[in-house]
Amino acid sequence: SQTSVKEEEVKHGSHPGFARCCRKKSLLFNDVVLITAALLTASSRRAKAFEMILAGRFLEGIAAGRTPHFNVNG
Numbered sequence: 001s002q003t004s005v006k007e008e009e010v011k012h013g014s015h016p017g018f019a020r021c022c023r024k025k026s027l028l029f030n031d032v033v034l035i036t037a038a039l040l041t042a043s044s045r046r047a048k049a050f051e052m053i054l055a056g057r058f059l060e061g062i063a064a065g066r067t068p069h070f071n072v073n074g
């Protein structure tokens with residue numbers, strides 16, 4: 001059993017327990033950041049505030065950088 005855990009660590013790049021419990025929470029948090037950015041950008045015209053566009057774009061950049069790039073080759 002110990003060798004299979006080590007193989008899993010090399011295969012996925014992280015411990016299997018961490019990948020199982022935190023992947024979903026990380027993606028959900030990233031979605032919250034993206035929704036907040038979209039709301040800021042969308043409501044900037046009504047509020048007539050150019051700064052809201054900048055804040056929205058900044059948050060979109062943060063969310064794009066936080067998006068995990070998982071190995072799809074399995």
